[in-house]
Amino acid sequence: MHHIDVSIEKDIFDANNRIAHANAHLLKDHGVRAFDLLGAIGSGKTALIECLVPLLNARGIRAGAIAGDVYGDDDFKRVVASGIPAVNANTGKECHLDAHLVQHALEDLPLDDIDVLFIENVGNMVCPTDFQLGAEKRIVVVSSTEGDDVVNKHPMMFRESAIGIINKVDLAEFVGCDLDRMEADMHRYNPAMRVFRTNLKTAEGVAPLLEAILG
C-alpha cells in the first residue's frame, strides 16, 4: 500500500518470513515438497494441479493442496474432485496468501500422507511476491489471453519464480498473442527461468514441466 510507513512494512515482512521459515521446516520434517503457484485469475493454476495429480499418482507420488482465494470455494472444490487432500484458504480481503494462513492450513492437512503440496496462491500478479510461504519453489502461470505484455508488466513475479508456464497456447492465435515475446520477457527478467508452453485443458506440454518441477 502506498502510504504505509516503511518500518511497519519491514516488520510485516520479517514476521512473515519467520513463519515461512517454520513452515519450510515443518514440511521438510514430514518429507513434503511444497510449490507456491502464482498467476492471475484464470491463468490456469487450478488446471495445473488437475493435470499434475494423475501424473504424480501414476508414479506413486501423493499430492495435496492448499487452495487460496479471496472468497469462495470454487478452486477448492475442483482440487478436491481430483481426489487429493486439500484445505480451502480464504483471505477475506487480502490479495495474497501469507505464511501465517499457510501455517494454519498445514495443521489441517495429513502431511504424512502427502509427498508434493501445491499451494495455490490468490489470483494476483502483484501482491503474492512479497510473501514467502515456506515453499521450495515458486511457479508462475500466465496465459496467452492475458496479452503478450503481461510479463513485462510484472517484473518481480518473474524474478522470484523458478518456473514460468505460458498456458492456453491454443488460444494465442485468436487473441493475437506473441508467445515468443512472453518467453523473451521472462528470460530478460530471469535468465535462469525454466519456461514451458502448455494447454492445460488437454495436458499438452505437461510431462516435461513435471520433470522440471520435481527436478
Place this chain on the structure above:
Amino acid sequence: MHHIDVSIEKDIFDANNRIAHANAHLLKDHGVRAFDLLGAIGSGKTALIECLVPLLNARGIRAGAIAGDVYGDDDFKRVVASGIPAVNANTGKECHLDAHLVQHALEDLPLDDIDVLFIENVGNMVCPTDFQLGAEKRIVVVSSTEGDDVVNKHPMMFRESAIGIINKVDLAEFVGCDLDRMEADMHRYNPAMRVFRTNLKTAEGVAPLLEAILG
C-alpha cells in the same frame, strides 16, 4: 495486508478519501467526467478505451486517460496511439492506483481539453476496490477467458462498480465459460449493476455500453 493494525489501515483510507474528494472537485471544476476502469490483467480495459475513443470523437466528446500499471508503459503507448492526451502512472510495486497518484497525474493533463477521462487502474481484482480515486463511476471488465467463477471470487469489486462488462464473448465456447453464470453472479452481488457483453476486438456490444457510461 494481513497483519496491519486496523487503525493504521483506517488512517490510510481516510487520507486517500480526502484526496479523492479533492480530485472529484477539481474534475468537476474543469467539466471532466472521470471513470475508474477496473479488472484483471488482459481483461480488456485498454481495449475498452481504444473502442470508445472514436465513438466519443464522433460525438465531439474529447477523451483523455490515465494509464495505471505496476511497471512499464505498454498500456500508455496504446492509449496515446488512439490520439488522446494521457499520463502514464506507474505504481512501482503497489497493486492499485490511489487518489494521490491520480492527483499528480491530473496536474499533467490538459483538463480543459478533456470531457471524459478514463482512469485505467492496475490490472487486479482485489486491491483497487478500497481506494477511491475521485471518479464518477467504476466500471469493471472481466473476460470469458478468466473462467466463469471469476465474479463469484471477487464480491467487493462488483458491489462497488456501476457497470460490469463481460468481454471476449467470442472465446467463451473455446474455454467452456458460462456467460450466464457470470452475469447472474454480477447481479447477485450487485442487483443494480448494468451488465454488457462485448468483444472489444471488434467493438461488438460497445454502442449500448457507451450510453450506459454516459447516462
